[in-house]
Amino acid sequence: MEHICSSTSGKVTSMTSQSWVADKAVAMLKKDPTVVAVKILKDLQDEHHVTLNYHTVWKGKQKAATGLYGSWEESFRMLYNYKAEIELRSSGSIVEIDTTTHEGEVHFSKLFIAFKPCIDGFVNGCRPYISIDSTHLNGKWNGQLAIVTALDGHNWMFPVAYGFIESENGDNWAWFMNQVKKAIGDPPVLVVCTDACKGLENAVKKVFPQAEQRECFRHMWHNFQKYFHGDVFGRLWPAARAYRPEEYQHHMAKVFDASEKVYPYLRDYHNLLWMWCMFNPAIKCDYINNNLAECFNAWVRDIKDLPIVQLADKIREMIMELFRKRRMIGERFTGIILPFVIHQLNAKTRGLGHLKAKASADWSGEVKNAYKEDERHVVKTLTHECTCLQWQHTGKPCDHALAFINVLQARNFVNMEDYVHEYYSVSRFRAAYEGVIEPLTDKNQWPHVDTGFVLRPPIPIGKKKGAGRTRKQRIKSWWEGGSRKGSLNKCRKCGEVGHREAGCPQNGTNKRKSRGKKNPSPWFDVSVSNAVPSTPTKSNNDATCSGPGAVTRSQAAAQASPGPVTRSQAATPPPKPPAKEKKKKMTPKRKKLSDL
Incomplete structure (x- = not known):
């Protein structure tokens, strides 16, 4: 029997609804919380032989995530319970929550987490060097994930602390740095490496005034390139990598001679340390870039859209597995x-x-x-x-x-x-990962904390959420390949590279016709004066003298030379009419308070 019904495999049907996708996506999210909607769409189409709309899959994934992790509002309400669970399971860990009050309601503001094994590992096994940075969150809350990383003996990234702040301003960074000081203390020898954020720079100077503060040379170099161009300025690289002050001064002298504006620019905008010759030798770290923070950002890149409690707990889980793996590596090391x-x-x-x-x-x-x-x-x-x-x-x-x-x-x-x-040494490496990040129970078993208020999401003061979904991919700057600088255009007509279709040589050399004036003068129109009348008219003398009043200069010239009006005569415009006086607008006077 021949089938005559149409197939639905190539059509987007209403049977595959958002709820159907959410039911199928729960298992995928449990297996991999970082799975994207494109992967879910492809797997469902291959398994069930249906054609899905991407928007339907994306909405279904959001429903599945809400059912699995809870809503965003509930995530903020669970913060104090999560804090109590960490303090119960991991004694000595620091968890601080900062709130703000607005119109009688308590809103979340900032969060700081530092586990006890991370604090002890930094003090006992790492060099006195920390890198601080933040990265944007991709969820419904457009906050910042602030991180503190250190360097172990193997030159691996060592997580010290992390937290969440609303934005990168001076007050938020000052609060965060005070929590960092509470965790690691005030070491006699310490280096803090940051990027070009002024709020963070001032906070470090205020909280750790004795610390050596370094600036990421990569950020400084790309800011420098916006104002200074030329091969001679490339000497900043060998100057930054010079251990001896004499070599550094040799390269910088060439840079200063190239432009007298370089020295005041570096003094006013990049006055932190970015050169080897000025680093403290006791640190035993000659990093001029803030790569440690970038490593952490890449590490958590795929989970930044989770709700805040789930994101904080996922990072804890990743640190727990990292410590276990490196602890096992350290146990296999031999020697000193x-x-x-x-x-x-x-x-x-x-x-x-x-x-x-x-x-x-x-x-x-x-x-x-x-x-x-x-x-x-x-x-x-x-x-x-x-x-x-x-x-x-x-x-x-x-x-x-x-x-x-x-x-x-x-x-x-x-x-x-x-x-x-x-x-x-092997002993220092083992000391860094000696502590154990304690496992936690699920949120249904966390201690219930009665704070007397309901913690609500942050206040979006001064921020306006844009249309559409929250951007997850950061807009790259020009030095990261995010602009069209250096790219070549391809012509759609001839297929050659280097020009567009409008400027293609195959178009020929025909010039465009020049356009006339868009707005000719309203009191004189050359086209009208040069037009040939279609019906017999009076002579020029009659035409020029038909109007009452004094004879103008153009009329006198027309009377002196009878016949058709020449081009020079037509080109002589009559005088502009006198401007009309504008009537004053009469507005009623304001009444005084005494007259009311």
């Missing part, structure tokens, strides 16, 4: 120094044939560069020093120190672990 550091130094020793070392003692010597006869550095192995200053800043032997150590190793046994700083 981390294996990757030893492998790195051994690899560098294979390309040092151009360095010639001569020893004055078993702990002191000089190293010459065969390619540069005028370059010579002094190495002191007892104090871990080299005149190039790289060993002091990084905590690992530089090329000159490695060349001298090879000379010592030829005479007697030398242990490379004796020349590496303690920050790269």
Whole structure:
């Protein structure tokens, strides 16, 4: 029997409603909370052989997420219960919630979370270096996820604390930095690296006045390029990577000579530290970029649209798994120094044939560069020093120190672990991840906290939500490839690159006809005066003298030369009519309060 009914596999039907999609998407969200609507649409079409509308799938996913995680309003109401659960399971952790009151209602403002194992791991196992930044949230609340990251001995990103603020202003950053100080204390030696945010910069200066504050050179460089162009300004890169002050001053002198505006610009807008020669050698970290914060942002990129409690708990879960994984890695390490550091130094020793070392003692010597006869550095192995200053800043032997150590190793046994700083030791790495992030129960088992009020979502003061859905992809700047700078146009007519269809050579050389005036003068129209009358008219003398009043100059010229009006005569415009006097608008006077 032949089927004559039409197929519905290629049509968008009403049977696949949002509720149907939500019912199917719950299992997908449980398996992967970061799944996107496009993936759900493709899986449902392949499995059920139906054609779905993207808008239907997106709405269905939102319904499934609401049923799975709860509404956004409920998420804010659960914050105090979540705080009590963390304090119950992980003693010593810091969870602070800040609120504001508006028209008798309490609204959420800020949140800060620092787990006890993260605090102890930073103090006992990491270098005194923290990177602070924030990233936009993609959910219904357009707030900021603020993060504090550190650096372990393996140069891996170490999460210290995180939180949520409404926006990047001075007050919010000051509150957040005060919570950071409450968590890690006030170390005698500390470095804080930030981006170009002035609110964060001022907050760090206020809360940690003794700390060394560094600025991300990448952000500074791209801001610098907006005002200064030329190859000579590229010397900022070798200047930033110069350990010796003399080398830094050499490159900056070339930059200052190129433009007298460079020095006041750097002094007024980028007065933080971004050059190696000014860093504190005790930190043993020569990072000039804020890459640690960018690593954390990429780590949580796919979950930033979750409700606030679910997002905070998801980050806790990710940190818990990270600690367990790295704790297991640390247990397999042997020796004193981390294996990757030893492998790195051994690899560098294979390309040092151009360095010639001569020893004055078993702990002191000089190293010459065969390619540069005028370059010579002094190495002191007892104090871990080299005149190039790289060993002091990084905590690992530089090329000159490695060349001298090879000379010592030829005479007697030398242990490379004796020349590496303690920050790269296995014991410090294990101490960083020794603590355990405690697991938590589900929200139905959290302690119920009676605050006496209902915590509501933040107040959208000064912000207007745009039309449509919240943007999830950040608008890239021009130096990230977000603009059309450097791109070529392709002609749709000939297919060649470098021009558009309007300017295609195949269009020929025909010029456009010039247009006349859009708004000719209302008191003189040349087209009317030059028009040939279709019916017999009076002579020019009669025409010019028909009107009463004094004879004008143009009329007299027409009378003196009878016949048709010439072009020069027609081009002479009559005088403008006198402007009409504007009548004053009579408005009633205001009544005084005494007359009422």
